[in-house]
Amino acid sequence: MWSTPSAAQQRFDRSGVVLYWGLVPAAVVAHTHDVEELHGGVPKAGGEVHQLVVALFDMATGRRIDDTVVRTQVSEIGIPDAAPKYLAPMKINEQVSxxxxxxxxxxxxxxxxxxxxxxxxxxxxxxxxxxxxxxxAER
Structure with missing residues (x-):
């Protein structure tokens, strides 16, 4: 069920939906988006803060999906699973992700x-x- 770990991004398709994802340090996103405004602030769990960004497309038409609900749960080895979070819609280059x-x-x-x-x-x-x-790569 789990993919081979990727360093930055990947593409998946399932049930007629294409998902592209990327994981970036939150500091990169903070240059163009206010983390406080988008997500209610830096997560209180501590650790390194990263931004998961997801773009969705209809496989049949190629149309970007910009009117849906997306939830994500992250798991780390040896740490109890975090509660699921909603991914907020955000515009990147005038496109909804x-x-x-x-x-x-x-x-x-x-x-x-x-x-x-x-x-x-x-x-x-x-x-x-x-x-x-x-x-x-810094390690």
Whole structure:
């Protein structure tokens, strides 16, 4: 179920939806988006703060999906799973993506479960993937 850990980004498709994701240090996002405004502030869990950004597309039409609900839960080895968080819609280059800040320990890989709820479906579409910290190269 889990992907091989990726260092920065990947693409998945499931049930007619294409998901692109990226994991970046929150400081990178802070240059263009106010973390306080988007996510209610830096996570209180501590650790390294990273931003998970997700872009969704309809596989059949290629149209960007900008009207859905996205929730994510992150897991780390040896740490109890965090509660799921909603990914807030955010504009990047005038295109809607979804993002959320997570406080994570530097021991990785991190495991993400992303659940997408489309308006026309009753069930969530679940994506699961693993990621290395973007600052892993610094270690």
């Amino acid at each position: 979804y993002g959320q800040a997570f406080g994570m320990d530097k021991e990785d890989p991190y495991r993400f479960k992303v659940r997408v709820r489309l308006a026309q479906r009753q069930e969530d579409i679940e994506f699961a993937f693993s990621a290395w910290s973007p600052d892993r």
